[in-house]
């Protein structure tokens with residue numbers, strides 16, 4: 283039987299990235315963006331605006347107003363200077379200047395606020411979808427992804443997608459409009475000076491494109507390494523008890539520190555590259571400024587350029603630099619956002635359990651119905667199953683009658699828990715046929731199948747929730763407290779629960795917790811309440827004292843009177859009680875029968891009993 287705890291792992295890839303400081307207030311289009319990235323941005327835009335037409339129009343309008351006011355400002359300043367030069371009254375131009383400045387700021391702020399609201403809603407939706415999808419994944423896919431990686435989607439990745447929302451849909455187009463409009467106005471003022479400016483910036487923009495390409499590679503490496511760090515840390519926390527017991531805090535801490543060092547090294551490389559951006563733009567600006575001052579001065583002396591136009595041109599040149607610099611810092615946030623977005627896409631691309639099963643059902647097949655009087659509760663016919671090519675069950679044939687106790691025994695690793703997992707539909711066999719309650723496994727909708735089965739896993743997993751919620755897990759009806767206490771009483775746990783600070787409403791897993799044996803009895807009480815046709819019980823090899831084991835055995839016997847109970851048994855007492863025993867060895871069923879029959883005729887079984895693989899502690 284497998285344990286649910288994952289060992290400390292190294293090298294699992296994934297992404298977890300703290301919110302970065304590159305939330306640029308404004309940014310221009312990402313240089314060097316690929317088609318895939320553009321389609322990602324468009325997808326984000328679609329998700330952001332779906333069902334919010336009015337809000338989207340308001341944001342677009344405000345953004346345009348802000349861009350227009352920004353564009354008008356240098357022109358207004360130029361006109362103001364011309365008016366002052368002529369000795370006319372400057373009042374209206376001063377009003378226009380202040381209006382343009384304040385209008386641009388106010389419209390920009392309001393647009394950003396509205397966009398922020400939409401962005402938060404998008405992130406909320408993304409988080410909810412991530413959590414639901416993670417819960418609905420196949421167990422194997424969920425384990426492969428890793429809990430650290432899945433949690434990172436909710437925290438760091440979501441924050442990075444927020445970057446994408448902040449920068450992508452409004453700031454980038456606004457900066458684009460500002461740059462384009464500025465260039466057009468500069469061209470109208472003096473096309474010769476515009477040509478000088480464009481030449482000076484072309485080299486800078488080319489260099490920036492190269493830097494962005496390098497940055498994308500580096501961010502991917504950084505985010506992968508941070509994901510691995512998060513995964514390793516979560517795995518360490520999951521194993522904290524044993525790490526402490528082995529006094530391994532320092533060793534595990536050192537390993538985590540080494541990984542954190544690698545993250546820092548990669549981040550430093552990315553930051554070095556990032557820091558090139560602003561100086562490159564500044565250099566372009568300096569070159570353009572010097573060239574424009576020299577060129578503009580001589581054109582003014584020639585009489586081709588009035589002073590007001592020259593000043594406006596210089597102001598536009600300075601204004602052109604600002605969005606480009608902001609773009610340079612925004613591009614890095616955008617790159618990280620796109621990488622995070624891809625990680626969400628990769629998660630959502632993993633099929634849910636239900637979708638994965640539907641894909642394997644041949645089209646046109648008419649599912650059969652479950653039979654209430656099916657002759658077997660479970661039937662395996664020639665079932666083969668492997669984990670990633672590693673064979674675990676080999677041509678297994680077994681049957682579990684509709685009533686009574688059936689014990690599954692075998693050495694550790696022989697495939698007992700895997701067999702239970704197949705009955706629950708956690709995995710699907712590679713070949714062969716499984717029937718549950720008379721119906722082929724493939725014909726059962728998972729939800730319906732699991733509603734007929736009560737499952738107690740080996741570690742008696744409980745949720746970090748109240749005793750009540752743990753008992754009612756998965757149920758939509760609400761049994762009375764008396765019913766709950768009666769179920770607890772049947773497993774000998776009622777008194778202990780009454781003594782908890784809030785009784786049934788005590789939250790487990792925090793300040794109050796249960797012992798291993800109590801957890802097992804609570805898990806069994808859940809199975810008692812479930813009133814399922816088939817009970818699967820993965821018996822732990824320890825946990826229960828002889829008094830409680832006897833109680834538990836009585837409960838299991840009672841349950842087995844009118845339903846099928848399939849128990850992975852480690853105790854001779856359980857096996858002796860069983861109506862039928864199935865012996866597994868290295869994934870093969872070597873025999874099935876009663877305890878006494880098997881003792882006589884099955885050497886593997888006799889070995890299990892005499893070798894005390896089946897514990898005799900509580901006989």
Ligand SMILES: Nc1ncnc2c1ncn2[C@@H]1O[C@H](COP(=O)(O)OP(=O)(O)OP(=O)(O)O)[C@@H](O)[C@H]1O
Nearest residue numbers: 283284669674692693694695696697698699700701
């Ligand atoms: N999630 C998994 N991924 C890959 N291999 C697995 C997984 N779970 C179990 N295995 C492997 O499958 C084999 C059978 O495991 P299983 O848990 O079914 O054995 P078991 O008979 O229940 O063992 P035990 O009595 O020790 O609990 C083992 O070799 C184990 O390493």
